[in-house]
Amino acid sequence: MRWYELTLCYVFMAAAGVPSGLAAEYEIDQQDKTFMMNNAKVERFSIKVGDTINFKNLDPWFHNVFSLSDISTFDLGSYPQGQHKSVMFSKAGEAEVECAIHPQMYMILEVKP
Amino acid sequence: MMKAPNAGKVPGTQHRRLTLLTAIGLLGAFGWLVPHETLAAPADYQRPELRIPKDSTLTPERIALGKALFFDPRLSGSNWISCATCHNPALGWSDGLPTAIGHNMQVLGRATPTILNTAYNKKQFWDGRSPTLEHQALGPIEAAGEMNQTLAELIPELKAIPGYELMFERAYPQEGITDKTIAKAIAAFERTIVSTEAPFDRWVSGDESAISDAAKRGFALFEGKANCAACHQKFNFVDDGFHNIGLPSTDDPGRYVLVKVDVLQGAFKTPTLRDITRTAPYMHNGVYATLAEVIDHYDVGGVNKSNLDPNMKPLRLTASEKKDLTEFLKALTGAPLEITVPNLPSAF
Numbered sequence: 001m002r003w004y005e006l007t008l009c010y011v012f013m014a015a016a017g018v019p020s021g022l023a024a025e026y027e028i029d030q031q032d033k034t035f036m037m038n039n040a041k042v043e044r045f046s047i048k049v050g051d052t053i054n055f056k057n058l059d060p061w062f063h064n065v066f067s068l069s070d071i072s073t074f075d076l077g078s079y080p081q082g083q084h085k086s087v088m089f090s091k092a093g094e095a096e097v098e099c100a101i102h103p104q105m106y107m108i109l110e111v112k113p
Numbered sequence: 114m115m116k117a118p119n120a121g122k123v124p125g126t127q128h129r130r131l132t133l134l135t136a137i138g139l140l141g142a143f144g145w146l147v148p149h150e151t152l153a154a155p156a157d158y159q160r161p162e163l164r165i166p167k168d169s170t171l172t173p174e175r176i177a178l179g180k181a182l183f184f185d186p187r188l189s190g191s192n193w194i195s196c197a198t199c200h201n202p203a204l205g206w207s208d209g210l211p212t213a214i215g216h217n218m219q220v221l222g223r224a225t226p227t228i229l230n231t232a233y234n235k236k237q238f239w240d241g242r243s244p245t246l247e248h249q250a251l252g253p254i255e256a257a258g259e260m261n262q263t264l265a266e267l268i269p270e271l272k273a274i275p276g277y278e279l280m281f282e283r284a285y286p287q288e289g290i291t292d293k294t295i296a297k298a299i300a301a302f303e304r305t306i307v308s309t310e311a312p313f314d315r316w317v318s319g320d321e322s323a324i325s326d327a328a329k330r331g332f333a334l335f336e337g338k339a340n341c342a343a344c345h346q347k348f349n350f351v352d353d354g355f356h357n358i359g360l361p362s363t364d365d366p367g368r369y370v371l372v373k374v375d376v377l378q379g380a381f382k383t384p385t386l387r388d389i390t391r392t393a394p395y396m397h398n399g400v401y402a403t404l405a406e407v408i409d410h411y412d413v414g415g416v417n418k419s420n421l422d423p424n425m426k427p428l429r430l431t432a433s434e435k436k437d438l439t440e441f442l443k444a445l446t447g448a449p450l451e452i453t454v455p456n457l458p459s460a461f
Contacts, residue, residue, distance in 0.1 A: 033352065061343040061352075062423045066374045078376050078423050100374040102354040104235055110223075 023050035025086070030065075031058040033102045046110040049092050053109070056084035062101065069095040071111060115250050145405060157347050158317045161306055163232050169247055169297045171304060175223035176286040179302025181280065181455050182295060187270060188254055190261035191216060195301065196253070199225040202452045205391030206306060211399025222365060224399040227392045229383045232304040235353040239381045239397045246300035264292050271295070276458020308387040309447035315446070324444040331441025334434055339411065341438075343424040350386035350445070356422040357381075359415020363398045378420045390446045404442055431461045 026047065029036040036042060036058075047053065057063045057079055065076040065085065071093035076085040078101065089095065093113040099105035165171060182188060186195040191356035194216065199208045206227040208214070212222040223239050231237065237249035253259040254267065270289050271277045278290070285294045313332075316321035335341045344352045355368045357379035367380040381397040395401045401410060410416060412435065430438070 064374065064376050068373065075374050075376075080423070100372060100376050101356065101380075102352060103241065103372075104353050113278075 007092075021077075023052065023088075024048070025054060026050040027054045027056055027084075028107075029056050029058050030063045030099065030105065033059065033063075033099070033105050035105055035107045042107050044108045046112060047089060048087065048112050049090060051111075052086050052088045054084050054086040057081055061107070064100040065097060066100050067095045067097045068082070069093075070110065071095050075100075120278040148390075158314070160348050161233060161308075163307075165304065166245065166247065169300060169329070171301050172284065174280070174299055175301040176305055177455075178277075178280045178284040179298035179300065181277075181457055182299050183302050183404065184455055185457050187274075188260060188262060188267060189216070189459075190263075190266070194260050196260075199226045199253075199259075199461060202450070205229065205388055207392050209393070211394050213259070219227050219258050221258055223397050224394070226384060227388070227393075228303055228306050230306075230308050230349050231384075232307060233349045234351065234382075236382065240371060241355060242371055245298045246303050247293075250296040250299040250303070264295075267295070267332050268292070274458050274460055280458065306450065308385075309450060311387070311445050311447035313441075313444040314447070325440055327437045327440040328444040329441075331437035331439070334430070334438050335441055337433070339408075339428050339438055340424065341411070344383045345386055351383045353422075354383050355380040356383060356424070357420050358396075358410075359417045359419075359421045359425060360396055360400055360410070361416040362400050363417075365398065367397070375420070376422075379417075380422070386442060386445050388446045388449075389442050391449070405435065406440050408438055443450060 002069075006074055024047065026037070026045070028042060028045070034041050035055075037045070043067050045053075055063075055065045055076065058081065060081050062078045062080050064078045065074075071091040072087070072089055072095045076087060079085060088110065089111045092111050095109045095111060097107050097109050117344050160229045183196045183200075186193050186198070188195060199213050200206045201208055206229045207223045210225065212223055213225040215221050226239060232246065235244075237243035237246060238252070243249035243252065251264065254262050255264065268290055271281075281288070281290045281294055281298075284298060288294050293460070312323045312328075316329070335345075344354060344356055355377055357367070357376075358381075365379065365381075367377065367379050367381045369380065371377075389395075389404070393402060393404075395404070395407050401407045408430070411425075412430050415421050415425045
C-alpha cells in the first residue's frame, strides 16, 4: 500500500468513526460498587473520540453498565465478577455512565474531539 | 461453636472479606483465617454516619416540628390521614398491610415501606425516584391516591394555626411556613427514626451469647450458600440497588419507569432487614406474610423468572437451614424506639 493510499484509508476511517491505531483503550474497574481506576475512585474521566473503555466487574455480585446520554446510548447488560465488557465512544461531548443495578456507581465521561 | 465475625482477630485482616464457613473450617485445622470473598468484616456492620444536607441540619426544634407534622392528619386533604397513618410506629413504622390504603380507602399498588433507617438510604421510595428525604417528604402529601393535599391549600392551613407559626419560627427563623421548611422538618424527624442495637450487633461486638447457634449458622448461610448478602449488605443490610427478584402477583414495572434499562424492568429497591420481624408482610407488593414464605421464595430462585435479577438462583436449602436463616433474621430486630405521640397545636 502506497503512502497516499494509507493516508486516504485513515481519513476514511476517521470520517466513519472507526478507531485508528492511535485510539486508546482504558480499563475501569467496578469495585465496591464504585468505578475505580488504579485503585482510585473515578468520578470524571477524559478520553478522545474513538477511544474504548473496558469495564471490568471485580465485585462478587452482578453489575451493569449503561448510558442514555446524547452522545452515547448503550446497555452492556449485567455480568458477574471477573467478566468485562467494552464500549467505544465515537462522538464528542459528555456521557453519564452508570450501573443500573447500583445507581451510586456513576461517572461522567468527557469525550474530546 | 461459630465465632462472631471479629472473634478471630488477625492483624491486617479486619477489612478483608472472609468466608465464615471456610474460615471456621480452617481455623480449627490450621489456626488462621483464609481470605475469601463473601463474609463481611466487622467494620462493615458498624453504623454509618448519617448524611445530612448542610441546609437541613438537625436541631431539637426542627425534630419536634417534624414530629408534629408527621403525626398531624391536617397535612392530608381529608384532614384524616397523617404520615403516621401508614408509617405507624406501633407497626414497625409501616402499616401491617400487603399494600397501602390511601385517600378514600383506595388500596394502592405498593406496600408502605418502613421509614426505619430510611435516613441511611441513598434513594427514597420503592423505585428510588427521590434522592433525599427532603425531596421525598412532600410526595405522599401531594399524591392524589395517598394524602391528596395540595401545598397551595396546606401552607395557609398551617399558617392559620398559631402553634405552628411559633414552631416554624423557632425551627427555621425568618424562613416561614413553606414547602421547603415543611419538607426539611419532616426529614429532620425521619433522621431520628433509626434502628436500635440488635442482638446481631452485640454478637458482632464480641458477645458470643447474644445470638443462638442457629442464628450464627443462619448468618453463615446468609453470607454464603443462601447468597442474601449479594444485595443485603453492611449495617443497614441494603446495597442501595434495584433488583427484580421474581415476585408473583405483580406487573409493576418498578424502576424501569424512571430508567429505561432492561435490567430494571420489575426492579425495586433493596429494603432494609433491620427490625424485620416488625415489618410483615414482605416485599414491595406485600405478597409474603411470613419470613418462612420469603425464604421459600428465594430457595426456588424466584417464582416469576422473566427478567429475573442474575444474582437469583435456586438455593436448595434444607429445612433446618431455612430455620437457621429465620433465626438469624430475627436477631436483626432491636428494642423498639421509644416514641411518645405529640400533642398537636390546636387550631386557635
